[in-house]
Structures are given as structure tokens and as C-alpha cells.
Amino acid sequence: xxxxxxxxxxxxxxxxxxxxxxxxxxxxxxxxxxxxxxxxxxxxxxxxxxxxxxxxxxxxxxxxxxxxxxxxxxxxxxxxxxxxxxxxxxxxxxxxxxxxxxxxxxxxxxxxxxxxxxxxxxxxxxxxxxxxxxxxxxxxxxxxxxxxxxxxxxxxxxxxxxxxxxxxxxxxxxxxxxxxxxxxxxxxxxxxxxxxxxxxxxxxxxxxxxxxxxxxxxxxxxxxxxxxxxxxxxxxxxxxxxxxxxxxxxxxxxxxxxxxxxxxxxxxxxxxxxxxxxxxxxxxxxxxxxxxxxxxxxxxxx
Ligand code: SAM
Ligand code: SF4
Numbered sequence: 149x150x151x152x153x154x155x156x157x158x159x160x161x162x163x164x165x166x167x168x169x170x171x172x173x174x175x176x177x178x179x180x181x182x183x184x185x186x187x188x189x190x191x192x193x194x195x196x197x198x199x200x201x202x203x204x205x206x207x208x209x210x211x212x213x214x215x216x217x218x219x220x221x222x223x224x225x226x227x228x229x230x231x232x233x234x235x236x237x238x239x240x241x242x243x244x245x246x247x248x249x250x251x252x253x254x255x256x257x258x259x260x261x262x263x264x265x266x267x268x269x270x271x272x273x274x275x276x277x278x279x280x281x282x283x284x285x286x287x288x289x290x291x292x293x294x295x296x297x298x299x300x301x302x303x304x305x306x307x308x309x310x311x312x313x314x315x316x317x318x319x320x321x322x323x324x325x326x327x328x329x330x331x332x333x334x335x336x337x338x339x340x341x342x343x344x345x346x347x348x349x350x351x352x353x354x355x356x357x358x359x360x361x362x363x364x365x366x367x368x369x370x371x372x373x374x375x376x377x378x379x380x381x382x383x384x385x386x387x388x389x390x391x392x393x394x395x396x397x398x399x400x401x402x403x404x405x406x407x408x409x410x411x412x413x414x415x416x417x418x419x420x421x422x423x424x425x426x427x428x429x430x431x432x433x434x435x436x437x438x439x440x441x442x443x444x445x446x447x448x449x450x
Contacts, residue, residue: 154176156205156237157206159271163204169335180217184221184224185224187199188224196417200390202236202396219246223251226431227251231420232251234255238280239285241288247288251431253290255292257281259314261307262308262312263275268300291321295327295355296310297368299328299337314355324365326365328368342372356385361424364387365389366388370400375412
């Protein structure tokens with residue numbers, strides 16, 4: 149859910165929310181808590197296990213009351229038994245600590261592409277500033293969700309560079325989103341051609357091999373894939389999808405369509421706080437000792 153849309157001071161060339169470009173995206177202020185809780189309840193009722201909230205900000209400087217509101221959103225959604233993820237731009241150690249105390253499960257901060265290609269896409273912040281936020285998230289004990297976007301005009305070497313950089317984190321990220329560019333009219337990348345599907349599949353397969361325990365999430369752009377192409381992405385190693393009405397600013401396949409597809413391919417979603425081996429975890433990340441011997445649930449998505 150986009151909890152604060154548009155008017156972002158960063159200049160990410162792919163993004164409809166950057167105030168550097170004239171796009172259709174209308175800016176909006178930070179939404180109130182209740183509509184967020186309602187959206188989370190709907191997501192949970194539709195089988196989502198993690199609720200992700202995004203705000204189009206460079207960082208939280210000068211946003212004290214907004215941050216307090218977001219902390220309340222995090223703790224209330226956690227109170228529903230869902231995992232909670234936020235993506236609010238760059239964070240400092242204290243902000244990361246407070247998000248952890250509020251019950252945050254994961255923080256999204258994508259590296260997006262290789263260190264070498266990054267300055268061709270974003271100039272308003274450096275690759276190392278991105279890495280500093282990821283470190284602050286890690287130090288606060290929050291799971292890291294960091295991946296990339298394909299179709300920026302990058303080469304294979306940049307897609308390898310992104311995976312290489314992520315593989316060198318102290319710990320591999322818990323989640324690696326794979327976005328494929330949805331060209332937005334008004335942005336500098338509006339005329340970019342989509343990357344061929346085999347390039348997306350090879351990127352997923354490489355990430356699966358290099359990041360064996362990381363959840364690889366098909367993210368923005370998935371709605372442009374046929375069902376067969378999505379199934380091939382699962383075979384290549386993707387094992388999570390974003391679902392719901394919309395991604396932050398791009399279309400998304402809806403719950404019903406996704407549920408029907410997953411059923412056809414014999415895939416099931418993990419429960420909240422269940423790890424990839426099907427072992428139930430506590431929100432703090434320790435294994436729940438099963439009272440009774442439960443059959444080992446094989447995650448078909450592997
Ligand atoms: N504002 C936060 C930030 O930039 O970290 C998060 C917003 S959103 C989760 C950021 C990610 O969405 C980008 O890193 C990019 O991978 C993806 N994204 C944004 N615009 C996109 C587009 N037009 N097509 C595909 N992916 C896009
Ligand atoms: Fe801002 Fe995030 Fe969009 Fe970049 S991707 S312009 S940081 S909202």
C-alpha cells in the first residue's frame with residue numbers, strides 16, 4: 149500500500165513519484181491509520197501474509213509526526229498477526245531501532261542495479277548511502293528486503309553486479325524483489341523496451357543459486373507476464389509474489405487471479421512467519437517448537 153504518494157525529491161529515472169518528472173501520479177499526503185488497517189485486513193482475508201507500506205520520501209528528516217503515525221500503523225498491523233514491511237527511503241540507526249520496537253518484520257531498500265550503472269539511473273543519492281540504510285536496518289535486527297529492477301538499459305554485467313553486491317551483505321537479504329520496468333510516461337525511461345523474458349528468468353535463476361535461502365519475489369511488471377512465463381519464473385527459483393490491487397504506482401495482478409494461478413500450479417503461500425522449509429517461526433525469528441509432530445510441510449514453490 150502506498151501510504152504517501154508522489155512528490156519525492158529523489159530523481160530515480162524509472163519512478164512516477166519523483167518530483168523531477170511530470171507524470172500522471174498525483175501527490176498525496178500521508179494517509180490516516182484506519183484506511184491502512186482496513187487495507188491490511190483485506191490483504192490478510194485474501195491470503196497475504198506480509199503487508200508492505202511504501203512512502204515516497206528521500207528520508208524521514210522533518211517528518212517526526214508522520215513517523216510516529218507510521219510506527220502506530222506498524223504495531224497495529226503486526227497486532228493482526230501479519231508480517232509488516234515498510235519502505236520509507238533512507239533511515240538512520242535510531243529510526244531503524246524504533247521501527248523494530250514497533251514490530252517491523254522487514255524493510256525494503258532496493259540496490260536496483262550494479263554499483264557501476266547506478267549513477268546512470270539515480271543521481272540524487274549514492275549507492276553507498278543505500279548500503280548505509282541497509283546496514284542500519286540489519287543492525288536494528290530487521291529483515292532486509294533488497295533487490296533490483298530490470299530494463300533500465302543495464303547489461304548482463306550489471307544484473308550480475310547487483311546480485312554480486314547483494315550476495316556480499318553480512319547476511320543475504322531475507323527477500324530479493326525482482327522488478328521489471330513498467331515504462332512511465334513523463335519519466336526519462338518512458339521509451340525503454342522491456343527486457344526479454346529469458347533475461348528475467350536467467351536473473352532469477354542466478355539469484356536463486358547465489359542467494360539460496362533468500363525469498364525471491366516477483367514484483368512490479370509481473371502483470372505483463374503470461375501465466376506460463378510466471379510459472380517458468382517459479383521453476384527458475386522465484387518463490388514469492390506481490391499481490392493486491394496495485395503495486396505502489398504500477399498495476400498488479402489481483403488476489404483472485406493469483407490464487408487461481410497458484411492452485412493450477414500446485415503452489416501454496418507460506419503462512420506468516422513460516423520459513424522456506426515450512427517451519428513455523430516466531431516473529432522474533434526463532435523456530436516454534438512443535439507441540440505435536442506436524443508433518444513437514446514441503447514448500448512446493450522451491
Ligand atoms: N521510495 C522507496 C525507495 O525508493 O526505496 C520505495 C519505493 S518502491 C518499493 C521502489 C522500487 O520500486 C524501486 O527500487 C524499483 O525497483 C521499483 N519501481 C519503481 N518504479 C518502477 C517502475 N516504473 N517499474 C518497475 N519497478 C519500479
Ligand atoms: Fe522516490 Fe523511491 Fe520513487 Fe526513487 S523510487 S523517486 S526514492 S519514491
